[in-house]
Amino acid sequence: MSIRPSRGCALLACVLSVAWLLGATVVAKAATVPPNPVPVESWNFELLGSVDSADDGTPTKARWYSKIAPWPFTQHTFLNTGCYESGINPAMPGCFRVVDVSDPFHPKRIATVEAYDRVKSPLPPVPSDPYWTAHPELNVWTNNKFNDTLAFSTACGDWAVDANGKHIGPGWHDTQANPTCWDKGWITRTHFTAGASGDFQTHDRFGPGHGRYNSRFIYWVNSQRQSGAPSKRLGYTGIAFYDLSNPYDPQFLGRIDLDPGKKLDGTFFDASGVHHGFFDGRYAYIGGGEAGFIGHHLIIVDAEDPTNPKIAGRWWIPGQKTPEEDAIRNSTEIDPQTGLQKGWIVGSGFAPIHTDEKTGLLTKDNTFHYIDVRKIKGRDIAFIAWHEAGLVILDVTDKSRPKFLSRFDYLTPAFQAADTLPGAQVDYASCKANVPLKWEGDKVACGNAHSGKLVPNTNIFWLTDEYFTLPYGHLRLFDVSDLTKPKLLSHLVLPQTTDATVTYAKRTASTHLGNTWGKDLLFLAWYGLGVKAINISDPKHPYLVGTYSYEANDGEGGQATYDVIFDQEGNLAVSDSEDGVRVLRYTGPGSHRMHGGGF
DSSP: OOOOOOTTOOHHHHHHHHHHHTTOOOOOOGGGSOOEEOOOOEESEEEEEEESOGGGTOOTGGGOOOOEESSSBOSSSEEEEEOOOOBOOTTSOSEEEEEEOSSTTSOEEEEEEESSOTTTSOOOOOTTOTHHHHOGGGOTTTOGGGTTTOEEOSOOOTTOBOTTSOBOSTTTTSTTOOOOEEOGGGGEEOOOEEESOGGGOOTTSSOTTOTTSOGGGEEEEEOEEOBTOOTTOOOOOSEEEEEOSSTTSOEEEEEEOOOOOOOTTSOOSOOOBEEEEEEOSSEEEEEEOOTTBSSOEEEEEEOSSTTSOEEEEEEOOTTOBTTTTHHHHTOOSBOTTTSSBSOOEEOOTTOOBOBOTTTOOBEEOOOOOEEEEEEETTEEEEEEEOBTTOEEEEEOSSTTSOEEEEEEOOOSHHHHHHOOSTTHHHHHHHHHHHSOOSSTTOOOBOOOEEEEEEOTTSSEEEEEEOOOSSSOOOEEEEEOSSTTSOEEEEEEOOGGGGOTTEEOSSSOSOOOOEEEETTTEEEEEOBTTOEEEEEOSSTTSOEEEEEEOOOOTTSSSOOOEEEEEEOTTSOEEEEETTSOEEEEEEOSTTGGGTSSSOO
8 A cells, every 4th residue: 555645745744644554653743743734636546527616617505515326326327416505505505416427527417406496485585694684574584473474385485586686575565574484495405315225226126117106216305404594493304205217307206204393482302304314215214303302313214105205114222212211311221232321411413422420421422324224134234323322233124113133332432442453542542632521530432423334245334433523533344244243343544534733625534425346445435535445355454545635726626525426337426515526537456347347
């Protein structure tokens, strides 16, 4: 393996890289070393083409792309992706996009579907818009008189404007006119899409003529609440189904929303909606928020009729259901199934894990985040990255009664302190050095299980951590040959993920999403470190065989690599949460098996 430092790489950062490769443990002190920018470098990759990237003149928000579906490869020469947007922004509404990658040198966006109707229900000015200074009585975002009076509708028309940008909706001759309705799409973030993927990605999952629709072309799109949304206004909270048999003109089929509940003060128990999930062509396995639960949990939706989807089953970490399971959550007893404490103290997402002084319980964000479902010996097996609960494995063959198989929780101080695999202690040392203790006997742990997938035709499962403070997330490989006793095999911790001196233009060095080609190559989006090609032929000793990082010509786009799938020729389609989709060709060891032969 070789890593080529850029000419701008500071001496200490280069020494750290070399020392790491030689197996040495080096700890850098941020206070004495000036920050170093991440080098923009590429080896064993070449760029073929891109769409909506900074150098083609597209507006900034139009360049924001999210997760790509279906995976691991495009079935029909097109892919679709969410529009990355985490806050209210009129220039970037929640949407999903369809991209044609049949010509890898000239990919093109062929459709955009927004969460609200631009014609029937145009977006009102956002809460911070100076318009509301002159019209505070009409402010649908913050004026309490609208909390319970606005009907939900996709045919508002209140915020239509003429060619001069003046409002022309009902009553606009009178500044005291009240808006008539609220479109949930105004604060809906569409971030993730799903077509039949993995083992279920076949041309005729259910055979021709199954139901009214061909399952090959059915996709679902998530709905989640945008940050900055007013606490008493509602967005969509579930998933919507579309028919993409004509990718130029996606057709809405139906949707299902989750019950957010409502408190006495008019706010919601959980209106966060759905973030991630999996689709097998009929069943959608989603992580969503509902009244009566703490955090996202597994909800299985039956979409045999995608115009009328129905909930088929649920599963959650014991203690997530409230108030029925409050006693479980507060228990200090050991669960005989997992060997872990039954209880935990509810923690916030991406925060480090602490030990409570009074009870000894750990603060945990026990929230469903990502799922991969596989066919194993005739059973449907779900592998779930459950944030600070770690890896959860379920048998979901019976959709109404998912069965617990195992949980591997590496997110405890005891486990991280005892983990002697290469790289683990450097990562843990960075955690302890960067997390202030809350009391003298506090013990901490760092990490946040983000996503993972089973390597096809193997017992190897890869898992990433999304973590935005030191130590940034890294890659873990597991042996899941015994589904009831997964075994951690290795870590791939890059030098930058524990180095406080490194700075990033956009996102930090956290692992995100990707896919494997065959049994040997994993292509992984690593946020601010670009795309990494990783040889996993020996899962106990993974190593880099290629990297692709970039910087937009105008200095505004990249680098926030987000997801990787393959086109029909073995090229990589790579999304960036701030800068379009790129099509890459891997040219390193093993590349001869990828190109020209199809799948």
